[in-house]
Amino acid sequence: MSAHALLAKYAAPVPRYTSYPTAPHFHSGVNCGKYAQWLCELKVGSKISLYLHIPYCDRLCWFCACHTKHTLRYEPIATYLQALYLEIDRVGSLVGARASVSAVHFGGGSPTMLTPEDMQAVMQRLRRAFHFAGNVEISVEMDPNDLDDQRYDGLASMGLTRASLGIQDFEPKVQASINRIQTFEQTRAAIEAVRARGVQSVNCDLLYGLPYQTLDTLEKTVNQVLSLNPDRLALFGYAHVPWMKKHQTMIPESALPDAVQRFEQMRLAGDMLMAAGYRPIGIDHFAKPEDSMAKADAEGRLKRNFQGYTVDTADALIGLGASSISQLPQGYVQNIAATGEYQRSVEESGLAAQRGIELSAEDRVRARAIESIMCDFRLSFADLRRLHPGKAEAVIEEAIDFASTNEDNLCRIEEDCLVVTEQGRPLARVIAAVFDTYLANGKARHSIAV
Structure with missing residues (x-):
């Protein structure tokens, strides 16, 4: 059967499987009390990784399916951080000295909206609340539109080791249709700035299946990205889920490529990345052969969690902030997504677990x-x-x-x-x-x- 015929037969909606069971099956039976119990049950000598969610953006990208909200004022972010500090302190007290942190990831939203002072304050709070291992990977999702020299210096002072930049596509018409204006020059300047400050690893995210995207525009984008020499790339298919994310209704559905066109875009970009020497990782990642993810894949050590493909070998992933998900030996826990409700819950008890599932x-x-x-x-x-x-x-x-x-x-x-x-x-x-x-x-x- 041809590839196109296979697509017609099998390209039905299915989960991305960043967890199993998947998040739609979480329930309210896993609450703050159960979460606290599970944290206290972490074994002595455990390794943990931390994910911090910053649910604010100064522009709302219409393609995005993340839990985030638009703000042009810093006051909501400053208020949110006070609640985040309370959760950090409470979770750290429950974990105690039994576990050590091996990785920290800042996601969003746009973590780079934080002021340099707040970037440092968050890391200081984490280091006071948790025991950090010797070599901790610290990664941050970055929006070049937010960044200036002071913020680059702030990221460096945090100990940033991996920078992740969402590019999506450099074609102006495509960018306008998803409300994501980000020039090649801006992106190149951001990568040069973090590398000048000692960051050794850069990851770039690309999307196919976007409105007005064609094979020609995608080829041009991929060539531009390759000129930036990233260490890893993620090649995601745009997930059009307007029933979940109402702002996606701003995207003209008539301009979206069909399943066959999406497949051809995926194949073109993947072939170009492999021809440039990148190793394919799983269904949507690529890495230089010397990158730790490529080595893990070659040795059968690749993992998958809510952040996608990872080399993280931690015993538990602890999510901090609104909507964040924790993956513990006993099961999954998700925090309240609405920022106001999250803040009230943390102010009352130090935790904001709303739902989850215990693994059978x-x-x-x-x-x-x-x-x-x-x-x-x-x-x-x-x-x-x-x-x-x-x-x-x-x-x-x-x-x-x-x-x-x-x-x-x-x-x-x-x-x-x-x-x-x-x-x-x-x-x-x-x-x-x-x-x-x-x-x-x-x-x-x-x-x-x-």
Whole structure:
């Protein structure tokens, strides 16, 4: 079957599988009390990574599906930070000295809206509340429109090690249609500024499937990005979900490429990145061969969490701030998304957990199967039995059944493994969904698979 025919057959909405079970299945049974208990149960010697959500932007990009709000005043951010400090202190007191921080990631929204003084204040608060390991990776999502020399210096004083820049597309017509004006020159200046201050790793995000995007405009954008010499790139398909994010209704749907055009854009950009020497990572990442993510992928150590593909080996990911999600050994916890309600909850109890899910034994084995498909394009039955003795057989049977009955050569059984074929790799999310027992019973709507 041709690639286009496969798309027509399989490009249905499915989750991105940055967790399993996925967030639509979280429930209110996991609250602040349960979250506090789970934090106290972290084992001595655990490694943790921290994610801090800054839910403010000084412009609202219409393509964005993140939890954020528009503001041109700094007062709401300053008020929010006071609540964030309370949560940092409370979570740090519950974790205690049992765990050490190995990574910190600032996301948003636009973390680079923070003043240099507040950037330093947040890091000082984190270091007082938590025990930091020797070499901590500190990464920040950056908007070049926010940045000046003082903020670059502030980022450097925080100990920034990885800069992440959302580019999306450099074509002016495309940028105007998504309300994301960011020139190539601005982006180049931002990368040069962080590198001049000692930052060794730069990640760039690109989008395909945007309004008015064509193969020609995308090719030009990719060539411009390659001239910036980033260490990693993420190539995401635009997720058009206006039923979730009302501002996406500002995007002209008639200008969006169809499923076949999206696939051709994905293939063009991916081929260009690989021709330039980048190693493909999972379904949507690329990295230089010497990058830690490329090495982890080559050695079978790649992981996937709410931040996407990662080399993070921490035992727990702790989310701080409105809407942030924590991934603990016991399960997932999500904070209140509305900033006002988040602030009131933290002021009352120091925590803002609103919902989550406790993992069952079956959830764990299926999560492992899905992560293996998404990261490695293969599922080792021996590994599954070793990690989940007595629980793996049902999933293995489902894998064998899918491989033997699928007529489109998406995957096959090889040496006690389910192996995704080259033809099936663009549809890895579809294959992962085979193991998702929640999907059929959920009411959530998802973006298309390619």
